[in-house]
Amino acid sequence: xxxxxxxxxxxxxxxxxxxxxxxxxxxxxxxxxxxxxxxxxxxxxxxxxxxxxxxxxxxxxxxxxxxxxxxxxxxxxxxxxxxxxxxxxxxxxxxxxxxxxxxxxxxxxxxxxxxxxxxxxxxxxxxxxxxxxxxxxxxxxxxxxxxxxxxxxxxxxxxxxxxxxxxxxxxxxxxxxxxxxxxxxxxxxxxxxxxxxxxxxxxxxxxxxxxxxxxxxxxxxxxxxxxxxxxxxxxxxxxxxxxxxxxxxxxxxxxxxxxxxxxxxxxxxxxxxxxxxxxxxxxxxxxxxxxxxxxxxxxxxxxxxxxxxxxxxxxxxxxxxxxxxxxxxxxxxxxxxxxxxxxxxxxxxxxxxxxxxxxxxxxx
Amino acid sequence: xxxxxxxxxxxxxxxxxxxxxxxxxxxxxxxxxxxxxxxxxxxxxxxxxxxxxxxxxxxxxxxxxxxxxxxxxxxxxxxxxxxxxxxxxxxxxxxxxxxxxxxxxxxxxxxxxxxxxxxxxxxxxxxxxxxxxxxxxxxxxxxxxxxxxxxxxxxxxxxxxxxxxxxxxxxxxxxxxxxxxxxxxxxxxxxxxxxxxxxxxxxxxxxxxxxxxxxxxxxxxxxxxxxxxxxxxxxxxxxxxxxxxxxxxxxxxxxxxxxxxxxxxxxxxxxxxxxxxxxxxxxxxxxxxxxxxxxxxxxxxxxxxxxxxxxxxxxxxxxxxxxxxxxxxxxxxxxxxxxxxxxxxxxxxxxxxxxxxxxxxxxx
Numbered sequence: 001x002x003x004x005x006x007x008x009x010x011x012x013x014x015x016x017x018x019x020x021x022x023x024x025x026x027x028x029x030x031x032x033x034x035x036x037x038x039x040x041x042x043x044x045x046x047x048x049x050x051x052x053x054x055x056x057x058x059x060x061x062x063x064x065x066x067x068x069x070x071x072x073x074x075x076x077x078x079x080x081x082x083x084x085x086x087x088x089x090x091x092x093x094x095x096x097x098x099x100x101x102x103x104x105x106x107x108x109x110x111x112x113x114x115x116x117x118x119x120x121x122x123x124x125x126x127x128x129x130x131x132x133x134x135x136x137x138x139x140x141x142x143x144x145x146x147x148x149x150x151x152x153x154x155x156x157x158x159x160x161x162x163x164x165x166x167x168x169x170x171x172x173x174x175x176x177x178x179x180x181x182x183x184x185x186x187x188x189x190x191x192x193x194x195x196x197x198x199x200x201x202x203x204x205x206x207x208x209x210x211x212x213x214x215x216x217x218x219x220x221x222x223x224x225x226x227x228x229x230x231x232x233x234x235x236x237x238x239x240x241x242x243x244x245x246x247x248x249x250x251x252x253x254x255x256x257x258x259x260x261x262x263x264x265x266x267x268x269x270x271x272x273x274x275x276x277x278x279x280x281x282x283x284x285x286x287x288x289x290x291x292x293x294x295x296x297x298x299x300x301x302x303x304x305x306x307x308x309x310x311x312x313x314x315x316x317x318x319x320x321x322x323x324x325x326x327x328x329x330x331x332x333x334x335x336x337x338x339x340x341x342x343x344x345x346x347x348x349x350x351x352x353x354x355x356x357x358x359x360x361x362x363x364x
Numbered sequence: 365x366x367x368x369x370x371x372x373x374x375x376x377x378x379x380x381x382x383x384x385x386x387x388x389x390x391x392x393x394x395x396x397x398x399x400x401x402x403x404x405x406x407x408x409x410x411x412x413x414x415x416x417x418x419x420x421x422x423x424x425x426x427x428x429x430x431x432x433x434x435x436x437x438x439x440x441x442x443x444x445x446x447x448x449x450x451x452x453x454x455x456x457x458x459x460x461x462x463x464x465x466x467x468x469x470x471x472x473x474x475x476x477x478x479x480x481x482x483x484x485x486x487x488x489x490x491x492x493x494x495x496x497x498x499x500x501x502x503x504x505x506x507x508x509x510x511x512x513x514x515x516x517x518x519x520x521x522x523x524x525x526x527x528x529x530x531x532x533x534x535x536x537x538x539x540x541x542x543x544x545x546x547x548x549x550x551x552x553x554x555x556x557x558x559x560x561x562x563x564x565x566x567x568x569x570x571x572x573x574x575x576x577x578x579x580x581x582x583x584x585x586x587x588x589x590x591x592x593x594x595x596x597x598x599x600x601x602x603x604x605x606x607x608x609x610x611x612x613x614x615x616x617x618x619x620x621x622x623x624x625x626x627x628x629x630x631x632x633x634x635x636x637x638x639x640x641x642x643x644x645x646x647x648x649x650x651x652x653x654x655x656x657x658x659x660x661x662x663x664x665x666x667x668x669x670x671x672x673x674x675x676x677x678x679x680x681x682x683x684x685x686x687x688x689x690x691x692x693x694x695x696x697x698x699x700x701x702x703x704x705x706x707x708x709x710x711x712x713x714x715x716x717x718x719x720x721x722x723x724x725x726x727x728x
Contacts, residue, residue: 013549018662108700185377190701297661298382336472
C-alpha cells in the first residue's frame with residue numbers, strides 16, 4: 001500500500017467489506033505540514049467546513065455590529081444545523097435584525113440532518129422551507145454583509161455579487177493563496193463554495209485557534225485576529241448552534257470545552273482548530289494546530305470515525321473526552337437482530353514531518 | 365492510474381468532489397473472464413446478490429414443491445424487497461404455506477428500502493417487524509428447506525444448522541470452488557452470507573442465464589440446470605417482487621423483458637445474468653454472460669450508475685432500454701434551489717481478455 005492509499009476498513013466476520021481512502025493534513029500555527037495521511041494537498045471542496053472563513057468575510061463588513069448580531073448568531077452563521085426549533089427560531093430573529101424576510105433567502109428547504117427532526121416533520125406533513133436550511137445562518141449573514149457594503153440583497157448568492165467577491169478575497173487570504181488558486185463550485189445551499197489544497201483548510205483552522213490563543217494574551221492583535229478569535233470562541237461557546245443534538249460537531253466541542261472547534265463539510269470533509277496546550281506543544285513548537293480530513297468517497301460515518309482516530313493517534317484529549325466520542329470512533333455494526341457483524345479498523349499511522357518538510361516516517 | 369484504480373468520479377463545477385473505486389468482472393458461460401475493471405477477483409461479500417444461489421439450495425431440498433410455492437414466491441426468495449404491501453402479504457401467505465408463524469422468522473424489522481414506504485410507516489407510527497424484512501422471502505424459504513430435509517426450524521439461521529450446511533455446499537459448487545475457499549460472515553438479516561472472488565459471482569449469474577437459454581432448447585438438462593433456469597425465469601417474470609416500485613433491479617428487469625436478471629447486494633455489490641443474443645454473442649463465443657460489480661466503498665447510488673455504464677460499454681440494450689435507466693446512469697446533482705451543481709463521470713474503459721486470459725487492452 002503506497003502513501004496515497006491510506007484507508008479505513010469495515011469488515012464482516014473478519015472479511016473486508018468496504019474500504020475508504022482518507023486524506024489528512026495536520027499543520028502548525030504557521031501552516032507547516034506536521035502529520036499527514038493520503039494526499040494532504042488534495043484539491044478539496046471544503047463545503048460547509050469553509051463556513052467560519054465565510055463568516056470572517058461577513059464580520060469584516062461591519063454588517064455584523066450594524067444589525068446587532070450576537071455570538072450565538074455568529075455560531076449559527078458557521079453552522080450546518082439540524083433544523084431544530086432553536087435553529088429555525090434564531091434564523092427568524094436574525095432575519096428580523098437585518099430587516100429581511102424568508103423570501104429574501106436564496107437557499108431552499110431540505111430533509112433535516114437530524115433523523116429525529118425529520119421524523120417529526122414527516123408526521124406533521126411539514127414541508128421544510130428556506131429558514132430550515134442547515135445553512136440558514138450563513139445566508140442571513142450574507143444578506144447583512146451585502147447591506148453593509150451597500151451592494152443590495154438582490155442576487156447576494158451569485159458568484160459576481162460584491163459580497164461574494166469579498167468572500168473570495170477573504171478565503172484566498174486565509175489560505176495564503178492567490179485568488180486564482182482557489183476554485184469555486186455551487187454549494188447545496190446555492191452559495192459559491194471553495195476548493196483548495198486540503199492542508200490550506202487545516203491552515204485556516206490553525207489560524208482560528210492561534211487567534212483564540214493570542215486573544216487571551218495580547219492587546220495588540222490585528223483586527224483580523226480579533227475577528228478570527230471571536231469566531232473560534234462563538235463556535236466553542238455555542239456548539240449546539242453549530243450542529244445539533246447528538247451530532248458530531250456538537251458532541252466534539254462540548255467534550256473539549258473550548259479547547260477545540262470542529263466543523264463538518266458535506267461529502268465528508270472536516271476541519272479542526274486546536275488551541276495550544278501541553279498536548280499540542282508536544283506536536284508543534286508554537287502549540288496551536290489545524291487538522292483537515294477528507295474521505296475520498298464522501299462517507300460521513302467513516303469521516304467521524306477517522307477524525308476521532310486522528311485525535312487519538314495525536315494524543316489530543318483525555319480518556320474522559322475520548323469516551324464521549326467512542327460511538328463515533330467505532331460505530332457499532334449490528335444487524336436487524338442486534339448481532340454484531342463486524343467493525344471498523346484503521347490500518348494506518350499518521351506520518352510525521354519536521355517543520356522543514358522532512359518526513360519522520362513515524363506516528364507522534 | 366493503475367489497473368487497480370478504476371474510479372467513478374463526481375464533480376462540483378468541474379472540480380472533483382468524490383471518487384469511488386470500482387471492480388468489475390464480466391465472464392462468459394464457461395466462467396472465463398472476458399472484461400474487467402479494478403480487481404475482478406476481489407474477495408467480495410456478495411450479500412443479497414447471493415440470494416438466487418441460496419434459493420437454489422432451497423429448491424433442491426424439494427421443500428419448494430412440498431409446500432406449494434409458486435414462481436412469484438421464488439422471486440421473493442431472491443428479493444431485497446421494499447416492504448411494500450404486496451411483499452409483506454406474500455410473506456404472510458408463504459409462512460402459512462409452510463405452516464409457520466412470524467415468530468419463527470429469525471430476521472428483524474428495519475426501515476424500508478423505499479423512502480415512500482418509510483414515510484408512510486413514520487406517519488402511522490408503524491414499527492416494522494420480521495415479515496417486513498427485505499429478506500423475508502429467503503427466510504421463509506430457509507424454513508421450508510429446513511423442514512424438507514427433516515432438520516427442524518429451530519436455529520435455521522445458524523451457520524451449523526443442516527440447512528446452512530446445504531447452502532454452503534451449494535454455493536461452493538456454483539462458484540466451482542472448494543468449500544474452504546468460500547468465507548462466511550453474518551448478514552444484516554442474520555443468515556450466513558458468503559464471500560468469494562468477484563468473478564465467481566459473475567459465474568453464478570452466467571450459469572443462471574445459460575440455464576435459461578438451455579432450458580428453451582434442450583430436453584436433457586440436468587436437474588440443477590432446470591432449477592437454475594426456473595430461478596432466472598421467476599426473477600425475470602416477477603421483477604416487482606425482487607425489489608419494488610422504482611428500484612433499480614425492478615426497472616432493469618422490466619426494461620430488459622426477460623433477457624436479463626439483475627440483483628443488488630448490500631454495500632454495493634451487483635450481479636447480472638444475460639441470456640444469449642446477438643449482442644452477447646459479439647462479446648462471448650457461447651453467448652450467455654455474467655457480470656458482477658463491487659464499489660469498494662459500498663456506495664449504492666454509484667453502483668447503479670456504474671452497472672448501467674458497464675451495460676453501455678458492452679453495448680447491451682437498445683437505446684429505448686437505456687432511456688429507462690438514464691436517471692440511474694447519470695443521477696442529477698441539483699441543489700436545494702434546483703440548480704445543477706455537477707455530475708457523475710466514468711473515466712475508464714472495460715479491459716478485454718481473450719478466452720485464454722490474454723489481455724486485449726481494449727473496450728468491446
